[in-house]
Amino acid sequence: MQTKAPGLGEFLINKGVIDQAQLAEALVEQKRSHERLGEILQNRGLITEWDLLDALGSQLGHRLFDPSHDEVTRQALELVPAESARRYDLLPVCVDELHLVVAMKDPLDVEALDHLHHVASRVDRELSILLAPAETLAQARDLHYGRLQGDRNVSQLIESVIDEIGGGRDIEIELEGDGSSAQDAGVVTLVDQIIGKAIQERATDIHVEPQEHSLVIRYRVDGILYDALTPPRAVYAGAVSRLKIMANMDIAERRTTQDGRFTFRRDGREVDMRVSSIPTVHGEKIVMRLLDKTNFNYSLTDLGLAEQDIASMRQAIHRPHGMILLSGPTGSGKTTTLYAAMKELDSLSLNITTIEDPVEYQIGRINQVQVNKRKQVTFANALRAFLRQDPDVIMVGEIRDQETADIAIRAALTGHMVFSTIHANDAPSTAARLVSMGAEPFMAASALTLVAAQRLVRRNCPRCLEQYEPAKELLMALGEDADDFGALPDKFVRGAGCAACRGRGYAGRVAVIEKMEMTPALRELVAQKRPAGVMKQQAVSEGMLTLQQAGLKKVRDGVTTLEEVLRVCISD
Numbered sequence: 001m002q003t004k005a006p007g008l009g010e011f012l013i014n015k016g017v018i019d020q021a022q023l024a025e026a027l028v029e030q031k032r033s034h035e036r037l038g039e040i041l042q043n044r045g046l047i048t049e050w051d052l053l054d055a056l057g058s059q060l061g062h063r064l065f066d067p068s069h070d071e072v073t074r075q076a077l078e079l080v081p082a083e084s085a086r087r088y089d090l091l092p093v094c095v096d097e098l099h100l101v102v103a104m105k106d107p108l109d110v111e112a113l114d115h116l117h118h119v120a121s122r123v124d125r126e127l128s129i130l131l132a133p134a135e136t137l138a139q140a141r142d143l144h145y146g147r148l149q150g151d152r153n154v155s156q157l158i159e160s161v162i163d164e165i166g167g168g169r170d171i172e173i174e175l176e177g178d179g180s181s182a183q184d185a186g187v188v189t190l191v192d193q194i195i196g197k198a199i200q201e202r203a204t205d206i207h208v209e210p211q212e213h214s215l216v217i218r219y220r221v222d223g224i225l226y227d228a229l230t231p232p233r234a235v236y237a238g239a240v241s242r243l244k245i246m247a248n249m250d251i252a253e254r255r256t257t258q259d260g261r262f263t264f265r266r267d268g269r270e271v272d273m274r275v276s277s278i279p280t281v282h283g284e285k286i287v288m289r290l291l292d293k294t295n296f297n298y299s300l301t302d303l304g305l306a307e308q309d310i311a312s313m314r315q316a317i318h319r320p321h322g323m324i325l326l327s328g329p330t331g332s333g334k335t336t337t338l339y340a341a342m343k344e345l346d347s348l349s350l351n352i353t354t355i356e357d358p359v360e361y362q363i364g365r366i367n368q369v370q371v372n373k374r375k376q377v378t379f380a381n382a383l384r385a386f387l388r389q390d391p392d393v394i395m396v397g398e399i400r401d402q403e404t405a406d407i408a409i410r411a412a413l414t415g416h417m418v419f420s421t422i423h424a425n426d427a428p429s430t431a432a433r434l435v436s437m438g439a440e441p442f443m444a445a446s447a448l449t450l451v452a453a454q455r456l457v458r459r460n461c462p463r464c465l466e467q468y469e470p471a472k473e474l475l476m477a478l479g480e481d482a483d484d485f486g487a488l489p490d491k492f493v494r495g496a497g498c499a500a501c502r503g504r505g506y507a508g509r510v511a512v513i514e515k516m517e518m519t520p521a522l523r524e525l526v527a528q529k530r531p532a533g534v535m536k537q538q539a540v541s542e543g544m545l546t547l548q549q550a551g552l553k554k555v556r557d558g559v560t561t562l563e564e565v566l567r568v569c570i571s572d
Contacts, residue, residue, distance in 0.1 A: 008037050008055050018046050036108075049133040056107060057131050065093065065103035065132035067498060069464065072144045076100065079119055082145040088112035089134060091141050099128035105137055143500075158190065158231045187238040191246075194239075195264050195288075197228065199271060202508075204290055204331070208243070210236055210283035222458045222509050223331065223568075236283060243286055247275035255279050261358075274358065291360045298340045303333070304459070304510030306553065312450065312515055317341050317419075322449030323412040325399075325434065327424035333456050333511055334421040335360055338395055341419065342366060351390055355382040356397035371397070383407040387416075396420040402438035409439055412447035426547060427453045427516035428535035431526050445518075445526035453514040453547060457554060457564040458506035461495035468494050470562045477566055478548075489556040510559055512569060514547040 009023040018026075018041065026040045033040070038052045057063060076092035079100065085091060090112060093101040100120040104112065107129050120127045132140075194217060198206050203219035215236045217229040244251045247260025260275045272291040277284045300310045316324055324341070326334045339361055342352060347365035357371035357379075369382055379396055380403040386394050391411075399405050399422045412418040424430040430451045435441050470492055478488075495505030516522065516539045525535050540546065545553070551565035 008059060012041070012047060012051065012055055022046055053131040053133060060107055060129075062107055062129045062131050065091075065130040065136065067132075067136060067140050067463070067500065069496065069498065070094075070101075070103070070130070071498075071503075072140065074148060076102075077144055077148050079123065080116075082141070082149075084115065085141055085145070088115060089137060090116070091132070091137050091144070093130060095123065095125060098126055100125040101128045101130060103130040103132040103137060103140075105132065105134045107131060158235055187235070187242050190235065191239055191242045192264075192266075194229065195271075195273070195290075196266055198290060199264075199266065199269070199292075201228070203228075206286075206288040206290070208240065208286040208288075210240075210280065210285065212282055215239075222504075222506055223456060224458070224504075240277075240284055240286055243275060243288070244277065247273070249275065249277065254284055272358070272360075291358070298336060299343060300337075300340050303337060303340055304554075304559065305513060306550070309513050309515055312517060313341060314344060316450040316517075317344055317417065319417065319449060321412060321415045321417055323408065323418045323420065323447045324450045324452075325430055325448060326419075326421045326452050326454055327427070327430040327433070328421075328454040329423070331456070332454050333509075334454055335397065337454060337511060337513075338419045338421065339363065342393065342395060345393060350392040352393040352395070353386050353389060353391050354395035354397070355379055355386070356395070379404040380407055383411065387411060387414075391416055393417045393419070398422065399434070399437070405434060405437045405439045405444075409434075409443050409447045412449075413443065418447075424453065426532070426536070427451045427514045427544070428532040428539060429453075431516070431522075431535060432532040435526065435529055441529050442527045445523040448518045448523070448526065450518065451516045455512045455547060455551070455568045456509040457512055457551060457560045457568050459508045459510045460493060460558065460560055461498060461501035461505055461507040463500045463507075464496040464498035464505065465493050465558070466496045467491050474562050474566060478552075488552065489558070492555070492562060493558045494561045506564075510554065512547060512551045512554060512565070514545065514550055516544050 009018075009027070012018045013020060013023060022041075022044075026037060026044065026046075029035075029040050030037055038047070038056070041047045042049065042052060053064060070093055072091065073094045075095050079095070080090075080092040080102075088104075088109065088111070089106065090102055090104045093103055095101070100116070100123065102116055106112070113127075116127050194206065198219050201219055201221055203221050205220035205225075207216075207218040207220070207225065209216045209218065210233070214233050215231050216227060217231070218225045219228045241251045244258070244260070246262045248262070249258045249260040256279065258277045262273050262275070264271045264273050269292065274289040274291065276287050300313055305313070316322070324338075326337060328334050335356070342354075343363065345352060351367070352365075353367040353369065355369045355371065359368045359370045362368065369377065371377055371379065371382070379398070379400065383394070383396065383404065384407060387407075394408075394411055394416055396404065396408050396418065397420075399408060399420050408418050408420055422430055422433055424433040428451075430453060431444070431448060434444050434448075475488075495501055495507070497503040497505045501507045516535075518526075519542055521538055521542070522535060525538060536546075547569040548565065551560070551569045552562075554560045555562050555565055
């Protein structure tokens, strides 16, 4: 004999959400108003939307929609128009061999159910219902239908571009043309869509790569490249010419490298685009770096630094003079960290001046100067001028030569706080690199206040965390360091991949810092021009965490994965 599922009120009482008296009062009101019992209980504040969905699911045999694990497919979205999904407050999720799966707020909406049964019958499927609150449905609906519409727009644009230029035209003739197709409306809109989609995806770079018979457009998101579009080769010449015109580059010259830049404006945002082209065997490859000048709102805390690192940074930047030097490869967030540090300072009472190549973000009340070699505005020349501008804090985008290093060190020794970056592998190598450029060792030792090496690791997506066991080879790659440090967690976590992170398991990046505070012992080693390895041993003995150790702390805290740390941080 089948047991009858409890009614809504009985279920809520059994769960301890409401009591008998509250149910009785709600039932009296239901007789008077003829509203649904669940709506009455919600309006009285006795239950939440999740309580109601849990109860309905138990009654009707429906489970809850989980946006972290339920993958929304394009096939399902195309069966139900966005207008219908909004009208009935639902979201088509997927189509399997037997069912059309749909997430709904109200599984008792007769009109919506009739519509869905009709849609399911068209594809010879049964209807399967999931339950979800209105806010979750709205967010997921906007996300997935927005992406679907964007993909459709780009596909239509590609087709229109091919029609405009004549899809059957020979590729070589197209490449030798004068670039007139770059001004075609379809090409102009297509290029704008490619850049706009990259901004929406939080990309930092766009790669336009010609292949023998195709074209690949890739975005770099959170430090990793992935294929975004693979349009036909026929759109290549027009798109590349359009980009070169926007960047004020020579469209007739295709056999040498070129550089350019332009500003892309959309929805009130201004993004600085730095463009580079190189000739390849299949045509010119274009790479664009995206710099959102108006979107800098980071603090040291936002960068994901450990509390101890933040305290050390704040202590160093609030000193009246000295030099803070950051190192790391291109794209490791050095400049962003220096900007965040400068925002900690009181720009109303201090004269803060920067020389950068280029100015990546514009910050109010900070005087930012851009390198211009044609006008003799170099790092060294600008630094000399700054010292006649009554500065308190100076930021040098990068120390590239002995002249710039000497002036920066002298500025730090004469009562100014200097921030700068340099290319080196780790913190001890950073100090050694400054000396190897030709700077006087004893002056460098006196000027340096704090030296740090930085890397960026991808952050686990918080919406789809799951436990996992990393491969034994990865654990073996750590050597003895992890055991000595005691940084490995009992349970490893990673993002499983969901709609929010587009199945990648990661969302955003976080800084990992190897911080070396200059103690008397370390200053003595710098002054003696001792090797970086000796400095590293001394710094570790004084409590410095290496890059890998700092990364392992992020693993232990569940912020990132072991794979990410080993990918980004050098072995100790």
